Amino acid sequence: QELNNNPELDEQVQTFLDENRRSWRDMNIPAIDGQILHDIIVENGYTRALEIGTSTGHSAIWIAWALSKTGGKLITIEIDEDRYNEALENFEEAGLSEFIDAKLANAHTLVPELEGPFDFVFSDADKDWYTNYFKAVDPNLVVGGCFTAHNIGRGRGGTTEFYEHISSLSNYETTLNSTGNGVSISYKRGE
Numbered sequence: 001q002e003l004n005n006n007p008e009l010d011e012q013v014q015t016f017l018d019e020n021r022r023s024w025r026d027m028n029i030p031a032i033d034g035q036i037l038h039d040i041i042v043e044n045g046y047t048r049a050l051e052i053g054t055s056t057g058h059s060a061i062w063i064a065w066a067l068s069k070t071g072g073k074l075i076t077i078e079i080d081e082d083r084y085n086e087a088l089e090n091f092e093e094a095g096l097s098e099f100i101d102a103k104l105a106n107a108h109t110l111v112p113e114l115e116g117p118f119d120f121v122f123s124d125a126d127k128d129w130y131t132n133y134f135k136a137v138d139p140n141l142v143v144g145g146c147f148t149a150h151n152i153g154r155g156r157g158g159t160t161e162f163y164e165h166i167s168s169l170s171n172y173e174t175t176l177n178s179t180g181n182g183v184s185i186s187y188k189r190g191e
């Protein structure tokens, strides 16, 4: 698959990420985990992404940067208005707004309402709800798509229950990348 080539945008995003590298304070993922998400999207040519838990937008910027290359778009959901507004400013500054549909909403109600289809999901909101988010999205995740989740393998909240559930499914191939704060990566291999 051909990737879009936009060196000016790449430089704008890279500059934004470099300048803000040490200033993420709102439970944001570390850059190394952002790179993992970015690479999964680019390598698989994903274009229809969903993020649950925007905060101020660090992970969304990595995801949207990848989507700027594949020609895709991200829907991202945040419940906190201040963080949502800050994320919108960050998306502008990074030059990625056109690739992001940011929603101020409670993901508990919005996620089950989304029709998709999606080929990439990143779950990073309330940990107790991870299994519910997965069950709501699964019917709308295409075969060949990927469901990722953050803070896995550290015994936090419902993450253990979620990881055990998704690992037990024979139509998903799940691995854990523990380079940063623990990203589970589950490829959907069949319905």
Ligand SMILES: C[S@@+](CC[C@H](N)C(=O)[O-])C[C@H]1O[C@@H](n2cnc3c(N)ncnc32)[C@H](O)[C@@H]1O
Pocket (backbone or CB within 6 Å): 026, 027, 028, 029, 052, 053, 054, 055, 056, 057, 058, 059, 060, 077, 078, 079, 080, 083, 105, 106, 107, 108, 124, 125, 126
């Ligand atoms: C760990 S932070 C997300 C960090 C973000 N992915 C990043 O790397 O920049 C989790 C976010 O999920 C949001 N959140 C928690 N419960 C939520 C819900 N029910 N619906 C939407 N957002 C929620 C919190 O307000 C918080 O900003």
